[in-house]
Amino acid sequence: MTSVNVSGLRKSYATGAEAVPVFTGLSLRLASHESLALTGPSGSGKSTLLNILCGLEGIDGGEVHVLGHEGASLSNDQWAGLRRQRIGVVFQDSNLMPALTLEENLKLRADLAGRSFGPVRDWLSRLGLAGLEDRYPDQVSGGQRQRAALAMVFVMGPDLVLADEPTGSLDRHTARDVADALFHWQQAQGCSLILATHDLELADRCNRRLDLAGGGQQ
Numbered sequence: 001m002t003s004v005n006v007s008g009l010r011k012s013y014a015t016g017a018e019a020v021p022v023f024t025g026l027s028l029r030l031a032s033h034e035s036l037a038l039t040g041p042s043g044s045g046k047s048t049l050l051n052i053l054c055g056l057e058g059i060d061g062g063e064v065h066v067l068g069h070e071g072a073s074l075s076n077d078q079w080a081g082l083r084r085q086r087i088g089v090v091f092q093d094s095n096l097m098p099a100l101t102l103e104e105n106l107k108l109r110a111d112l113a114g115r116s117f118g119p120v121r122d123w124l125s126r127l128g129l130a131g132l133e134d135r136y137p138d139q140v141s142g143g144q145r146q147r148a149a150l151a152m153v154f155v156m157g158p159d160l161v162l163a164d165e166p167t168g169s170l171d172r173h174t175a176r177d178v179a180d181a182l183f184h185w186q187q188a189q190g191c192s193l194i195l196a197t198h199d200l201e202l203a204d205r206c207n208r209r210l211d212l213a214g215g216g217q218q
């Protein structure tokens with residue numbers, strides 16, 4: 001089964017009078033259960049592609065199919081529904097609600113996705129956050145927030161995970177533990193994963209890698 005199918009993708013940003021092209025015909029296909037690393041220098045379009053794949057950014061041309069839906073045919077509400085239930089998004093600015101504790105954030109996330117609350121504390125603990133369940137997001141470090149954002153994705157049980165630098169603000173040791181948890185979980189769930197990273201060691205742990213330098217043409 002194909003999870004993501006992109007063909008002939010064109011995307012540019014208008015800056016003033018000029019259009020800055022990011023993609024001029026990008027194609028990629030990802031099977032369910034597969035993991036893909038997006039690499040490439042800063043500004044090569046990694047975050048833009050992740051945003052397109054979860055409906056937060058539109059396209060200028062080509063076709064994007066995600067989890068059996070053609071992107072262009074989905075309304076904003078339908079994209080939001082997919083992000084709530086089937087596409088787990090881990091972005092650099094975490095999606096934690098500031099007025100809720102870490103545990104409450106996870107419970108809300110599981111609830112919105114229609115999942116049971118069962119293993120919420122387990123997930124926090126597996127990501128090294130035991131003892132921090134009752135803290136608010138601004139009472140933990142940036143790396144701890146990043147791990148809580150990953151736990152949010154685990155509890156919702158999505159079919160596709162999009163992660164932008166999921167280990168970016170972690171020390172080497174913690175980054176490895178978090179990557180272990182991520183890949184272990186992804187394989188156990190059998191979902192697909194696309195992550196953007198500058199860390200080639202992390203990229204090598206994915207089934208495939210797409211270097212977006214030069215627009216990702218292969």
Ligand SMILES: Nc1ncnc2c1ncn2[C@@H]1O[C@H](COP(=O)(O)OP(=O)(O)OP(=O)(O)O)[C@@H](O)[C@H]1O
Nearest residue numbers: 013014015022040041042043044045046047048049
């Ligand atoms: N909202 C925007 N308006 C105008 N240009 C944008 C916008 N967002 C991104 N860009 C430009 O699009 C290009 C791709 O940016 P993007 O953030 O996708 O790159 P990236 O590979 O994720 O970079 P990094 O590794 O630094 O996170 C860059 O030239 C960037 O300046």
